Amino acid sequence: MLLSIVLPTKFALIKYQASGNVGKPTVDALLKAGFIVTALTRKTSSAKFPSEVKTHQIDDSYPSDQLLAAFKGQDVVINLLPPIDINQHNTIADKAAEAGVKRFIPTEFGSDTAHPKVVELVPMFGGKAAITDYLKKKESSGMSWTAIVNGAFFDWGLQTGFLGFDLKDHTAKIYDAGDAKVNMTLLSAVGQTVASVLQHPAETANRHIYVQTAAGTQNDLLAALEKSTGKKWTVNKVSSAEARKEGGEKLSKGDMSGIVPSITGGIYSGEKGTNYDETRGLDNDLLGLKQEPLAEVVDKVVKAINSPYLPISTLASLARSTTLSSPTFPLPSYPDIPNLFLAALRVRIIVFKDEQKCSLECEVDDDDRRSWHWVAFEGEEAVGTMRLVPVSRHQKAHGVEKEDMEEEGEEREGRRTQPRMGKTSMWDGKEAYIKIGRMATIKEYRDSGIARRLVDGSMVWAAEHGRELGGEVEWKGLVLSHAQKVVKGWWEKMGFVVDEGLGVWWEEGIEHVGMWRRIDVKNAEDV
Secondary structure (H helix, E strand, O other), X not given: OEEEEEOOOOOOOOOOOOOOOOHHHHHHXXXXXXXXXXXXXXXXXXXXXOOOOEEEEEOOOOOHHHHHHHHOOOOEEEEOOOOOOHHHHHHHHHHHHHOOXXXXXXXXXXXXOXXXXXXXXXXXXXXXXXXXXXXXXXXXXXXXXXXXXXXXXXXXXXXXXXOOEEOXXXXXXXXXXXXXXXXXXXXXXXXXXXXXXXXXXXHHXXXXXXXXXXXXXXXXXXXXXXXXXXOOOEEEEEOHHHHHHHHHHHHHOOOHHHHHHHHHHHHOOOOOOOOHHHHOXXXXXXXXXXXXXXXXXXXXXXXXXXXXXXXXXXXXXXXXXXXXXXXXXXXXXXXXXXXXXXXXXXXXXXXXXXXXXXXXXXXXXXXXXHOEEEEXXXXXXXXXXXXXXXXXXXXXXXXXXXXXXXXXXXXXXXXXXXXXXXXXXXXXXXXXXXXXXXXXXXXXXXXXXXXXXXXXXXXXXHHHOHHHHHOOOOOOOEEEEEEEHHHHHHHHXXXXXXXXXXXXXXXXXXXXXXXXXEOOOOOHHHO
């Protein structure tokens, strides 16, 4: 089956923290299910995709003739554009039907906009309802549709504070009495829902389908968060009616900061229709989607994104499941070590210690605690990892003159153990740089493109977090890799250039070379 996914203007496939980003888990689930995916993007977009995804670029205005050409031969169109220009969405539906597309999935992915009370509570949802109403008119052309209702994005909502909980300050914004039950779905489960809908075409045709990972009240969420973090949270009471009023007034003036209070004031109101499990029932069983205990999901999200010890990032587009696997080797299970880092360490030990015979003592270093780590999962098994080491302490304190580095690089048994930083012609000795390293992929998965996606994803993330990576100094996008010499050619394909001045040195009995790459930090908003 061929699918075409219409992407937003600034959609980046591997950008985990992008607002409301359904694209990543959707593409991931579709690829895993064996679908052939084509991404439809603007010609001026710099979005990056896994090698398995075909791309089709059209002009920024999404002209009708180009849409028609792009949709010919496609079985399904999944529209992920924001529901702002309704006429544009209607045109996309028109051209999809004209091209013979069999199934259309609109940009629903949220509350039950088919319920009149929900649209009354949150008027901005009217756009989604109008798009679905228009699709109903296309049924006679032979193109069916499915609108996916998944409630709030569970993990994203906790990460960003959208659900009213600040994981850094441990403060909670509780609407009314905090006892309104709401539906929530993990982003990975949303992607699985899309794939499963296409695997059940007859049962899901021409209707809304309803799924959730868990449901609960804000009081339930607060209790789970306090237990998971081990802290007593500060609670601020808010009126849902006042929040909707405030949000509506801001939106009427063109102030987009009104979006959050408008939506949260609606979903936390407890009004009829806001809990679709009660009013509609769920399609989880039909689609094979499991529900999970709310407290367990909260605990996993908190451990993955809010560790006070390690700044952990996860490449969501690689995570086939939200469940993190435990290491199978004997490691101390300290409570302050995030499970995600243990998963990364498992991969590193299998690759570096067991396969490449590196010493276990050197595997964990001081940089691990201050680095950002990415982990790729296949099901519940960690199969790949890498890290970004931020600007080093000596660079933050003062620039490093190359003259001071001439003698760097201790020799042991005639082998140099460090790069000759004083000999480089590709670094001026002063500019701040970050390091990419600890790249490891389980042997059985090395032909699956995981390493490439890890690098691409981390570079996209780095371009948007230059201030965090630089700390007290400005980081302008310079990246260094201590690459194993045997895979130098692979790193060259990833845009890294060998620095001959650094020479060849040995780490754990393996030859290494230094390679540099520069990424554009200034234009991070366009990535």
